Amino acid sequence: MDIKQLIYLCNLERERHFGRAAEASFVSQPTLSMRLKNLEKELGVSLINRGNHFGGFTAEGERVLAWAREIVSVYQGLKLEVESLKHGLHGTLRLGVVPQCSISVAEMLKAVSERYPHLDYRLAVLSADQLLEALTAHT
Secondary structure (H helix, E strand, O other), X not given: OOHHHHHHHHHHHHHOOHHHHHHHHOOOHHHHHHHHHHHHHHHOOXXXXXXXXXXXXXXXXXXXXXXXXXXXXXXXXXXXXXXXXXXXXXXXXXXXXXXXXXXXXXXXXXXXXXXXXXXXXXXXXXXXXXXXXXXXXXX
């Protein structure tokens, strides 16, 4: 079993069609079908209801698919984290503070910006009630 087989399985779930799943996976349809059959053989269960068209997943296939989604998600998160490590942090850090903390936070942000020059900052100095309101509103 390898990560590509699990990605192919997830793509088949999303596309509900072997040809479109193969296209989304950047492989030919016979390659996708063969790799999924190999996965079924390795696991010793049928994962996909096959006929003239994609017929959905078997009960076993649904369980394997749940694991595949989780594994693929973790794998993609790992890849993103490694990319961040290679290229340093980037993006926007939004920080809200109460007025009493604004001076010490500004000093801290200066030190952080020297270490992570590709990271942008948005600092909001608000009352505690305003901070809670902003957090609740996701702003």
